[in-house]
Amino acid sequence: MWVHHTNNILRNCKTAHVEPEPEEGVEEEEGAALKRLEASDPYEPRLKSIISDNKVSVSRNQKIAPWVVKQMGDNTEYKKGGKNVSNGVIVVRSLQWPGSFNYYYQGRYINIYVGNGHKYEEVNYFPIHPPTVNDDPEEYEI
Numbered sequence: 001m002w003v004h005h006t007n008n009i010l011r012n013c014k015t016a017h018v019e020p021e022p023e024e025g026v027e028e029e030e031g032a033a034l035k036r037l038e039a040s041d042p043y044e045p046r047l048k049s050i051i052s053d054n055k056v057s058v059s060r061n062q063k064i065a066p067w068v069v070k071q072m073g074d075n076t077e078y079k080k081g082g083k084n085v086s087n088g089v090i091v092v093r094s095l096q097w098p099g100s101f102n103y104y105y106q107g108r109y110i111n112i113y114v115g116n117g118h119k120y121e122e123v124n125y126f127p128i129h130p131p132t133v134n135d136d137p138e139e140y141e142i
Contacts, residue, residue: 008044056095057122066096096120
């Protein structure tokens, strides 16, 4: 069973809430503002199954699981030094965070992320480049 073990990313794009600044003229119990902030954007459980993650929208009417699990390579077991060894690799790819891969090979876990730091969204965002800046005009000779 594949589970998450790290902190989730909150709506403030961080893994922890920042202590809010106290408002002037308003007296509150210490930590009350932080509790309200945590209630509006709660932490998710540290250990949770990947099956419980929100589905990814691929169109208006279709949602799919956010993780793709594949077995790749030779999954035949061989005897090597009295142990059963398999050269197969389990690959778990995230559809929510494109570029995030998790591998399992012979008892070792490897995580790699090669992406731009943006979650997958149904509507693509293509920023427009700013217009080019013109060169300075040639100066007239005196």
